[in-house]
Amino acid sequence: MGKKVTVVGAGFYGSTTAQRLAEYDVFDTVVITDIVEGKPAGLALDLNQSRAIEGFETKLVGVTTGPNGEGYEAIEGSDVVVITAGLPRKPGMSRMDLLETNAKIVRQVSENVAKYAPNAVVIVVSNPLDEMTALTQLATQFPKNRVLGQAGMLDTARFTNFVAEALSVPVKSVKTLTLGSHGDTMVPVPSRSTVDGKPLREVMPAEQIEELVVKTRNGGAEVVALLKTGSAYYAPSAAAARMAKAVAEDSGEVMPVCAWVDGEYGISGVYLGVEAAIGAEGVKRVVETDLDADELAALKEAAEAVRAKQGDIATM
Ligand SMILES: NC(=O)C1=CN([C@@H]2O[C@H](COP(=O)(O)OP(=O)(O)OC[C@H]3O[C@@H](n4cnc5c(N)ncnc54)[C@H](O)[C@@H]3O)[C@@H](O)[C@H]2O)C=CC1
């Protein structure tokens, strides 16, 4: 049977994710849902009309859902569900300021996903990301490997871009890594970063690396401050779409994602940004990498910060 993916939320993140997923042409169907009357259907109509130009066969279906789960039958049989529903930040807001509002939205969406797409892998993007990923697992009661969050790919892509720009080298020649939370305790990992295979620390002074680490942590806020009306979506949707593709193709590709950590790095019982192999079952395995002592300490600190918040969301 053909593959099916659902994108919940037809805002900036959801619509660009749906477009990327359709253009990959690896799914038979992309369903896009929102609570706004007509918007998902309009987006699907528009995207379907681009098929003849872009040359993809994937069919898009847009559905408006109601407060009591009306319309959710459309997501039945989804192999993957990407949850983008929720408010984005405005200038001056932290991701954590979205916690209570988005928790209500994500819980309602998750309960319907559990009911109508009980076998799906769920990729969460709504903020605050680490907490919303934990909440989705709680509300769906899906196995922990089948619920993961998108953040690390985006944060890593930002770090890579900043290094490439600073050194005026092709993006392709740069490899970086970012772990930890999608927030203040994000952990960019210079020790695992290279330029043309050479350690980043050999080609860039320590102070400049530190500047780019800080710029990476503020990567999302910098875009919010410029856009003023919402948050980033081109790079974020590229990351979520790649994760959904890896699930559909059962590729086993290793990506930085928010995954359930159970003993890796000496950390247990928390959703955290780590590298993981992604496939049909979601997270196939968490992949540990060597970290410097200070990077490992920062990752443990991130785990404790996220754990404290993930406790609160159980009651939201
Ligand atoms: N994890 C990450 O790296 C990133 C996360 N985000 C987060 O993604 C979320 C979406 O961002 P945008 O698309 O830019 O916002 P947006 O405001 O453009 O779209 C959000 C959409 O969610 C819809 N929605 C609200 N309640 C819903 C429900 N119960 N069911 C279905 N749809 C519902 C709204 O009607 C709206 O169309 C935000 O929480 C944002 O902070 C954004 C960028 C990066």
Ligand SMILES: CC(=O)C(=O)O
């Ligand atoms: C919005 C958000 O989380 C980001 O751009 O990183």
